[in-house]
Amino acid sequence: MNKNYYAIVMAGGVGSRFWPVSTTEFPKQFHDMLGTGETLIQKTFSRLSQLIPKENILILTNEVYNDLILEQLPGVKQEQIVLEPAMRNTAPCILYASLKIKKQNPNAVMVVAPSDHWIEDELQFVSNLQHAFDFCEREDKLMTLGILPTFPNTGYGYIEYDKLDSRPIKKVVQFREKPDYATARKFIQSRNFLWNAGIFVWSVESILKAYEDFNPVMYSEFMNGFDVLNTADEKQFIKEYYPNSENISVDYAILEKAQNVYVLPATFDWNDLGTWGSLYDKLPKDEQDNAVVNATVILENASNNIIRTEGKKLVVVDGLQDFIIVDKDDVLLIYPKGKEQDIKRITAMANELK
Structure with a gap:
């Protein structure tokens, strides 16, 4: 493996739209959301280690998740975990981790990747990543991997690239904020827009x-x-200086200002697993399009539901369509899939009742 290859895995998010499974104390990246036997962060680490030496993969997270990472990634050493003493968006933490990498290896090339995304075709992912590494080793460029949009999604940011650029790696014209539906449709029709997956x-x-x-x-x-x-x-310096850092994303701080930003349209299937609905899309379904994780079920007149429990709890459903049904410890969520964006608000209300 190339000793100059590094990765920064972003593992500090809370995943509040996956409540009640994902909580501040135990967020979604540490759960087996797909019922595969591996948590999302374990799958991410395994995928990256196909190209990158395991000792060169840094896990960037809040200090409260340190023990969880050591438990779930037993091959990771403490010095590979980059701890934020305060939540300050992506620009400060990426700078912090990048400086640590520079001190180890000034010739490093790195990928910054979320810990909680779903990628099915890992061979294609590794191939795309290799292509990007080769490009960035040769050129003074900042790169992102963009996802070919399959429908006018209003929940993602978009990357507009130069329509006339016929090369595999395209020059980025601009980053676009999450659009309304009409704007998203125009993006799709233009054929030079990609979803921003947050992989750099x-x-x-x-x-x-x-x-x-x-x-x-x-x-x-x-x-x-x-x-x-x-x-x-290092710990004392970061504890003193990090909380004073500007709370800003790397997109705003760097990528939207730089003129040397390029995008590779990815050839792997991707989902950010941001909501119960996006998880439903990726799970196997029964004849009535119900997706079940862990539960044992008896279903009558039930369709298009996602049902998830701890263990193999028996769940009996009659007469429900398009619902999210999640049982976790002392919380039972029965909520319309069409209102899933409201779960973040409901989570805040539930936390106030504690």
């Missing part, structure tokens, strides 16, 4: 140069502690 590839030299150019304040603040990174004094 670049050399450590290129991304740090971009931070220095476009976010010099953040860059200089972190560079103040460069000498102590990967030493015993």
